[in-house]
Amino acid sequence: MFHGSIKPRSAGSGDLSALLDRLAHASTRPRYAFMLLTLIAEVARPDGSAGPFIARGGALEPLRDWLCDALTPMGGRDPRRLALAERVRAELAGQGMLPADPDAASAAVEEQVKLRVRASGKTNLSRAVSEMVAAGLLRRHYQGYRVDHHNRGAQRQAVYTLTGLARILIAPVAPQPMGLPPAPKPQPRQGELGL
Template sequence: MGKTATNVGQILDRLSEVSSRPRYAFAVLNLLAEQAGPGSKVGPFIQDENEVLPLRAWVGKRLSRLSGRSQRRKKIEQRVREELADKLPDDLFEAQRVIDAAVEEHVRATGADNFSRVVTELERAGYVARYYEGYRTNHANRGGLRNLVCVLDADVSAALRRRDMLV
């Protein structure tokens, strides 16, 4: 695909050159490598616990857990609380569950959007190629919406699975 990497250190070096958020890009690359099947292909859907999610939504869900303690998440919670003030139930515990669900949905959607930007940076690094399956393409989900599929560089996938030189 491009510059190939034989170890994790080289992957991190390349990401620091091409990515505005290399740690985030590395986390996404690791998630993709974890799910890569034959031919280093990931997607268009991922089985996660009891649900099947499109690749973008799955990554958004996995990375939403990273934002659990951030000040930004607290600001999102405050904004959601203000928006839903008239619609919240009287029971405080139920109200908090509603707020938490709305915040989680917002964070997941943001994570999915950020994933698209990071995939562009991973393409620039030569570590990922992407294409879409779905509407107007010849595959099993013909007639469905377009769904993202990522193909990892074989050397990068092998290096991440081997974890021989984690920095």
């Protein structure tokens, strides 16, 4: 059987298959990059930007920490992750910091594994974001203390903005029912910033 060559859809078509094709060619880990884009789209504002903080459990958490924590379960059965948990357990026991209660010991090991996985996850995250920035799917800048800047530092946190084909992942805003005026935006009280 002869098959003609499969041609990717044009980048201007704006559909999911074109986005997947772009990721397959631009990323060394396209599945990871797609999961990352999907998570960013989940918390993105209508303009496509997400960060620098995400509201989680009544507290604000940096976007990069949230993304790392959200992607952590994907490697839960990885033999390296299981080996890391055993190494952490042995280290804590060797330092005399492992609680005698089995539940408390498991919680202490889990917390240490989470911190170590988050640290290595940030490296993976930065690499994937850099590939998507180069592919034109994401824009990155840092926001925070003093001024916004394209480099991190000085207590600035990452802000990611979906661009190009990646914007199709943003959920469309539900239209207002006919005949109803749009809901008024609450006015900020004195001492509050209107965002």
